[in-house]
Amino acid sequence: MNLNSIASGTTTIALTTVQTNQALTRELQQRLIALGFQPGPVDGIWGNRTQTAYTAFATRNQFRPTEISPRAAQVLLGITTLNNIASGALTLALSTLQSAQGIVRELQQRLTTLGFQPGPVDGIWGNRTQTAYAAFATRTQLRATEISPRAAQILLGRQPLPTTTPTPTPTPTPTPTNPAVLQPPVTPTPTPAPTPAPTPTPAPVPTPTPSPRFAPADQAIPTGLRPISNGGLIWQMNRISADARVTRQIQQGLDAMGHRPGAIDGIWGGGTQAAYAAFARAYGFNANELSPQAALMLLEPAIPRIPVVRPTRSLQPKDFQDVARSIGCDVAAVRAVVDVEAAGSGFQRDGRPKILFEAHWFSEFTNGRFDNSNGDISSPVWNRNLYIGGAGEWDRLYKAVNLDREAALKSASWGLGQVMGFNHPAAGYRDAESFVRDMHESEGKQLGAMFNFIKSNRLDRFLINRDWAGFALRYNGESFRVNRYDEKLADAYEYWSNVA
Numbered sequence: 001m002n003l004n005s006i007a008s009g010t011t012t013i014a015l016t017t018v019q020t021n022q023a024l025t026r027e028l029q030q031r032l033i034a035l036g037f038q039p040g041p042v043d044g045i046w047g048n049r050t051q052t053a054y055t056a057f058a059t060r061n062q063f064r065p066t067e068i069s070p071r072a073a074q075v076l077l078g079i080t081t082l083n084n085i086a087s088g089a090l091t092l093a094l095s096t097l098q099s100a101q102g103i104v105r106e107l108q109q110r111l112t113t114l115g116f117q118p119g120p121v122d123g124i125w126g127n128r129t130q131t132a133y134a135a136f137a138t139r140t141q142l143r144a145t146e147i148s149p150r151a152a153q154i155l156l157g158r159q160p161l162p163t164t165t166p167t168p169t170p171t172p173t174p175t176p177t178n179p180a181v182l183q184p185p186v187t188p189t190p191t192p193a194p195t196p197a198p199t200p201t202p203a204p205v206p207t208p209t210p211s212p213r214f215a216p217a218d219q220a221i222p223t224g225l226r227p228i229s230n231g232g233l234i235w236q237m238n239r240i241s242a243d244a245r246v247t248r249q250i251q252q253g254l255d256a257m258g259h260r261p262g263a264i265d266g267i268w269g270g271g272t273q274a275a276y277a278a279f280a281r282a283y284g285f286n287a288n289e290l291s292p293q294a295a296l297m298l299l300e301p302a303i304p305r306i307p308v309v310r311p312t313r314s315l316q317p318k319d320f321q322d323v324a325r326s327i328g329c330d331v332a333a334v335r336a337v338v339d340v341e342a343a344g345s346g347f348q349r350d351g352r353p354k355i356l357f358e359a360h361w362f363s364e365f366t367n368g369r370f371d372n373s374n375g376d377i378s379s380p381v382w383n384r385n386l387y388i389g390g391a392g393e394w395d396r397l398y399k400a401v402n403l404d405r406e407a408a409l410k411s412a413s414w415g416l417g418q419v420m421g422f423n424h425p426a427a428g429y430r431d432a433e434s435f436v437r438d439m440h441e442s443e444g445k446q447l448g449a450m451f452n453f454i455k456s457n458r459l460d461r462f463l464i465n466r467d468w469a470g471f472a473l474r475y476n477g478e479s480f481r482v483n484r485y486d487e488k489l490a491d492a493y494e495y496w497s498n499v500a
Contacts, residue, residue: 003027007073008090015054015066019046028068031076032057034365034410036425060425070096078365078406081433082106086152087404094133094145098125102431107147110155111136158281215239225249229295237276240290241268250290253298254279258374258399282402300350300391301398303409306437310351313442315416322444323451329463332496337454337463338416338447339492340485341475346416346443348391353439353446355412357396359386361422365407374403406432414439417450426456466493 001024006013018024022044029039032053040049058065063072070093078084082103085092097103101123108121111132119128137144140162142151153159215233221243222228228235228246240246244266254261254275262271280287282304285294302308315338324331347353359379363371370378376386377400388396393412400408409432410421419427424435427449438445454460454475462471468489472480480486 003031003068003073003077004090006068007070007077007079007096008092009070010093010095012067012069015068018068025050028054028076030364034078034361034422035076036423071100074100078410081406081431082110082147082152082156083405085147086149086156086158087406088149091146091148094147097147104129107133107155110157113157114155114161221246225253225295225299228290229292229299231292233292235290237288237290241272247272250276250298253301256395256399257301258402300352301394302352303398303401303405303436306433306440308351309440309442312345312347312351313444314345315443315447319444319447323447327451327455327460327463329460330466330493330497332493332499333463333466334447334451335496336489336492337451337471339496340488342416342450346439346446348394350391352391352394353415354418355393355397355414356387356418357393357400357408357412358420359383359396359411361420362400362404362407362411365410365422366404370403374399377403409433409436415446415449416443417446417453419449419453423453426453428452468493 001013001021003024018028025046026042026044029042029044029050032039032050033042035057037053037057038049039053040047055065057063057076058072061072061075063069063075068076074092074096079088079090079092104125105121105123108118108123108129111118111129112121114136116132116136117128118132119126134144136155137151140151140154142148150159154161213233215235219233221235221239222231224246240250247268248264248266251261251264251266251272254272255264257279259275259278260271261275262269277287279285279298280294283294283297285291285297300308320331320334320338324334327334345354357377359377360382363378363380366378368378368380371380377396379386386396387393397408397412400411410424413420414436421432421436424430424432427435429435429438429449435449439449451460454463457474459471459474462468462474468486469480472485472489476483476485
């Protein structure tokens with residue numbers, strides 16, 4: 001028995017059964033740590049700290065702390081969206097998901113998009129949603145009592161919805177009139193007098209909608225992706241694919257994202273075509289074209305469905321005031337922490353948040369599935385040599401997102417405070433997806449997440465009391481003395497206290 005078997009079944013397991021199973025206890029301890037709880041050492045022994053951590057997890061998610069239900073196992077494993085199901089290998093009983101409002105709402109949205117009629121998108125599994133899902137399952141020849149990875153992929157549009165050939169409606173054969181059957185007399189309808197035809201009003205000539213600007217056939221292909229991303233023209237892929245220079249750059253971008261185009265040789269073959277089609281599908285681009293937006297994504301890959309905000313929104317005085325008010329400390333204390341502990345700007349020059357991708361956490365969240373095939377982004381142990389830094393960390397993140405979106409978002413640190421994605425509960429968010437979306441929004445949101453994390457770890461009291469050594473010890477560890485973080489905080493506080 002493991003969390004996968006519980007998550008994919010319908011049986012609720014009493015916690016007393018789990019407590020005697022070392023392997024299951026160890027797995028549960030690992031997942032609790034990944035979700036930001038503190039069960040103590042991962043040793044397979046059910047002690048007080050593990051009990052306290054599981055109770056906190058159950059309370060937060062409104063589960064019973066005396067058992068592990070299939071839904072609790074799904075949340076422990078990170079199965080909280082259709083994307084999680086589509087990216088995994090588990091087929092989940094529908095009955096275990098009907099109480100999960102987030103997935104139900106997402107499923108209702110997808111059913112509506114595909115032309116089924118689940119009723120209001122409210123996260124409530126009623127008769128209309130049940131009927132709509134049963135119709136979807138019948139159409140796709142899948143079971144109506146479960147959601148498999150393939151079902152989730154079709155719902156998300158990653159696989160085409162099977163088409164049905166309409167059965168032609170037979171033309172009714174006219175019934176011959178039987179002269180032996182008396183027909184009721186027909187009263188003739190008087191013919192109305194003809195009405196003079198009105199003088200026709202000239203129809204307004206519609207203003208033509210400007211069509212996308214496609215590159216003229218005689219226009220020379222630009223020298224690379226950057227001029228295409230800066231231009232206003234859409235290029236037909238059959239022209240671009242014949243240019244070795246641009247093809248090579250596309251291949252480099254696809255390879256950095258993990259779409260595997262094959263050899264980076266400037267030759268547009270089947271592997272490059274399949275990789276570009278996968279990239280286009282992820283972002284909603286046309287696979288037969290190269291638009292400025294597609295060229296930009298190849299150069300600066302963002303996360304699909306999480307837009308990059310340009311221009312970036314920098315910190316404002318109100319952001320510091322709001323955080324100080326929420327903690328009960330001086331504004332100068334908040335500014336001092338930002339000066340000493342934050343990452344300078346929360347964004348790169350291209351508008352994407354600053355991140356650092358941690359391969360050992362990605363390995364942890366994916367149970368080491370990609371350690372052998374993708375050792376540059378998945379490692380069982382921390383390895384300093386895997387860091388690239390700067391924009392290169394985004395290439396690593398995007399590659400991981402293609403393998404396991406949620407695990408990837410949890411495995412990076414984000415923005416001003418470099419808060420790890422798996423710490424989203426401590427930062428004030430229900431899931432990593434909404435946390436990362438806000439980290440794209442503004443430095444104000446990044447500042448709020450950083451100080452929510454500080455409050456969740458009870459470090460706010462040191463800021464209120466201006467105990468810089470106490471704060472630095474718990475925020476930076478024992479090395480704070482070597483780096484004089486407490487002195488730097490005190491100096492920064494004094495500076496900001498004297499600034500009008």
